[in-house]
Amino acid sequence: MIRNSKNKKETERDIVVKVCLGPGGIASGGERVLMAFKEETGKRGIKASFEPNCSVHQVGCMGLCSKDVLVDVLQNGKKTTYQFIKPEMVGRIVEEHIINGRVVEEWTVREDYNAFYGKQMKVVLDACGKIDPEDIEAYILMDGYESARKALTKMTPVEVIEEVKSSGLRGRGGAGFPTGKKWEFCRSQKEETRYFICNADEGDPGAFMDRAIIEGNPHSVIEGMIIGAYAINAKEGYVYIRAEYPLAVKRLGIALGKAREKGFLGKKIFGTDIDFDIKIKLGAGAFVCGEETALIASIEGRRGMPRTRPPFPAQKGLWGKPTVINNVETLANLPLIIKNGAKWYSSIGSDGSKGTKVFALTGKIKNTGLIEVPMGISLKEIIYDIAGGIEKDRTFKAVQTGGPSGGCIPSSMIDLKVDYETLAKAGSIMGSGGMIVLDETDCMVAIAKFFLEFTQKESCGKCPPCRIGTKRMLEILERITAGNGKEEDLALLEELGGKVKVTSLCGLGQSAPNPVLSTIKYFRDEYEEHIKNKKCPAKVCNALITFSILESCNGCGACRIACPAVAITGEKKKLHRIYQDLCIKCGACFEVCKFSAVEKL
Amino acid sequence: MNPQSKKEDLLGDILEKYRDTKGNIIPLLQDIQDIFGYIPEDAVDLISKRLDIPESKLYGVTTFYAQFHLRPRGENIITACCGTACHVKGSERIINSIRTILGLGSGEDTTRDQKFTLEKVACIGTCSMAPVIVINKDVYGGITPDKITRTLKKYQTKRSDDKE
Ligand SMILES: Cc1cc2nc3c(=O)[nH]c(=O)nc-3n(C[C@H](O)[C@H](O)[C@H](O)COP(=O)(O)O)c2cc1C
Numbered sequence A: 001m002i003r004n005s006k007n008k009k010e011t012e013r014d015i016v017v018k019v020c021l022g023p024g025g026i027a028s029g030g031e032r033v034l035m036a037f038k039e040e041t042g043k044r045g046i047k048a049s050f051e052p053n054c055s056v057h058q059v060g061c062m063g064l065c066s067k068d069v070l071v072d073v074l075q076n077g078k079k080t081t082y083q084f085i086k087p088e089m090v091g092r093i094v095e096e097h098i099i100n101g102r103v104v105e106e107w108t109v110r111e112d113y114n115a116f117y118g119k120q121m122k123v124v125l126d127a128c129g130k131i132d133p134e135d136i137e138a139y140i141l142m143d144g145y146e147s148a149r150k151a152l153t154k155m156t157p158v159e160v161i162e163e164v165k166s167s168g169l170r171g172r173g174g175a176g177f178p179t180g181k182k183w184e185f186c187r188s189q190k191e192e193t194r195y196f197i198c199n200a201d202e203g204d205p206g207a208f209m210d211r212a213i214i215e216g217n218p219h220s221v222i223e224g225m226i227i228g229a230y231a232i233n234a235k236e237g238y239v240y241i242r243a244e245y246p247l248a249v250k251r252l253g254i255a256l257g258k259a260r261e262k263g264f265l266g267k268k269i270f271g272t273d274i275d276f277d278i279k280i281k282l283g284a285g286a287f288v289c290g291e292e293t294a295l296i297a298s299i300e301g302r303r304g305m306p307r308t309r310p311p312f313p314a315q316k317g318l319w320g321k322p323t324v325i326n327n328v329e330t331l332a333n334l335p336l337i338i339k340n341g342a343k344w345y346s347s348i349g350s351d352g353s354k355g356t357k358v359f360a361l362t363g364k365i366k367n368t369g370l371i372e373v374p375m376g377i378s379l380k381e382i383i384y385d386i387a388g389g390i391e392k393d394r395t396f397k398a399v400q401t402g403g404p405s406g407g408c409i410p411s412s413m414i415d416l417k418v419d420y421e422t423l424a425k426a427g428s429i430m431g432s433g434g435m436i437v438l439d440e441t442d443c444m445v446a447i448a449k450f451f452l453e454f455t456q457k458e459s460c461g462k463c464p465p466c467r468i469g470t471k472r473m474l475e476i477l478e479r480i481t482a483g484n485g486k487e488e489d490l491a492l493l494e495e496l497g498g499k500v501k502v503t504s505l506c507g508l509g510q511s512a513p514n515p516v517l518s519t520i521k522y523f524r525d526e527y528e529e530h531i532k533n534k535k536c537p538a539k540v541c542n543a544l545i546t547f548s549i550l551e552s553c554n555g556c557g558a559c560r561i562a563c564p565a566v567a568i569t570g571e572k573k574k575l576h577r578i579y580q581d582l583c584i585k586c587g588a589c590f591e592v593c594k595f596s597a598v599e600k601l
Numbered sequence B: 001m002n003p004q005s006k007k008e009d010l011l012g013d014i015l016e017k018y019r020d021t022k023g024n025i026i027p028l029l030q031d032i033q034d035i036f037g038y039i040p041e042d043a044v045d046l047i048s049k050r051l052d053i054p055e056s057k058l059y060g061v062t063t064f065y066a067q068f069h070l071r072p073r074g075e076n077i078i079t080a081c082c083g084t085a086c087h088v089k090g091s092e093r094i095i096n097s098i099r100t101i102l103g104l105g106s107g108e109d110t111t112r113d114q115k116f117t118l119e120k121v122a123c124i125g126t127c128s129m130a131p132v133i134v135i136n137k138d139v140y141g142g143i144t145p146d147k148i149t150r151t152l153k154k155y156q157t158k159r160s161d162d163k164e
């Protein structure tokens, strides 16, 4: 049995060290920590009389990025997790823990680490952070590729589709379309040639779930693609992935090569008569290319502009042939559904939304990172139990889901359930999984403007409602935040927003007004403060705030040195002052002043 | 062999590699940018002639995608994250400070001495360290306008191969 072989492998080596090399781990210096472990253990293995059999691995995102670099040390089946590890700390861990078996308690994780995982449910992310993503054997030891083998050798394509349909799996790319239905529709087409595409464009500007899945467990996505391609009878597949994700591209490339060597990809895969192979296509940095028809245009080497649907890609897709496009996370769910069955899968989640959802949980909270929760969990549980509440004990104001296509949900609705229907009813969307928590110091008008700036810039320009409508809406928001808003602006925004939503060609324009409309709906007063009283209550909008130095200034000069615009003068030990016309309102003085002598108004 | 003609040889190889593959324009331009750091006008001219693709189409694709640059970029690339998490933690202020420090005028993204190029990117996946900037390959998290002044000074005074 698999379990035995796994145990064998772990005991063969007495001690296993796992270093997080997810996006957060690497940025915090994870690679240097990994090197340090390799050096230290190598060095002592030779010298010490006691030679522990120790192996050191890289793993993908472990989840709690705000405590990076995280390191797991496994010894006799017992796991110790260390947090905030730096290369210079490694020597002591090796000496005390690995050689002498004494855990370095003061560097281990605290209670909040366990609380962070308490309400989570790791299904898709189960192996992320546990296995070395560049080692196919590690994935195989966890029953990897057994689901694809089962589908291809024991099930008919129709049976696969039925299983996926009854699992209730819906697309995780944003729209939530039932995956089995999409496949069935594609399978029913007459054309012989079909394509299967994995959408790894991940355009939401505050999210990194798909990146973390590919970097942490690329084989699960490949296996999902094999299952899907079998169901629709496709011989060729593509992964369309952002070029800004070099590590994900690299690990995916390694994984594809290994899978080919094993005969899981290529000709006659799994010993059947079926051929299927996958190519990587690098996206070139356009948000709209996440939209299916634009993505297809981009793979074909054209400008990534969407076209009207129907015909849907399932009818006429890549090179005019029936094509299925699925999101990374959708695909990573598939091996589990085939392995554990539709019944198991549909037992997780809420009525209309089955399974789990991965979120990139960030913003003004204590614990930030990658989480996976069962559908139907409440926002409150996510923000207070998992994320540990608002940082610096400020007041929770709103949570933004769905990125530039989504909306803001106010604190009064904190008991809301997280599933497709409930979020949509509240004026937001599930989206691909960005979740940003905002506090009292965030200006909702500025947030709306931020997202609209993004969509306006990313509008491909093909259809006028999106090209011109978002531009006009943005101009209105710009004048409101500059203190030049007019009484009628809110009504105008609502009218324009409504029209852009219903008349735009693709999902980009159809959802672009959401951040604006949802904030007007829930935070109307804040807009009115900007328009009528020319005030930004959260003190964010530059034109509506001024920085000045109070009499209590003791002339320490910290602000003068910190000011990048050289807008502060004053002699040492004397009152300083800010030249308002030079001030760029960066807030550097406000932050460095240790005596609270800089005022923001 | 001088480096320029070596680059031209590489260009020739790339053109051969993509001669017959379907949907070749984007990977072709990506490879070219890998060599030159941007897409030189001469290269566009050459692709157009050799592969018989109209220049208008090539420029159409090049200007559509944010990844492609038609002008040479600076020695040091500063990538400022403008993702949502970084935005709510003040990335706009950071970017303004960087522009002021480097003396970039509106619409400019490369300094006159070609030492720095400032680029923006959406979420680099390290939101827990927001706001984040990347200089060349080094990630700096929890950046404040004050810290950025000090960090940039290091790159301004010497070459860029040491870390904080
Ligand atoms: C403007 C726009 C951007 C999108 N970006 C993405 C994306 O980055 N990743 C993704 O998987 N889907 C994205 N989608 C959704 C896709 O069009 C498509 O619905 C999805 O990839 C289908 O896969 P699924 O059924 O597995 O969710 C985007 C849609 C629009 C309109």
Ligand code: FES
Binding pocket: A205, A206, A207, B081, B082, B083, B084, B085, B086, B087, B122, B123, B124, B125, B126, B127, B128, B130, B131, B132
């Ligand atoms: S938003 Fe800046 S790293 Fe994610």
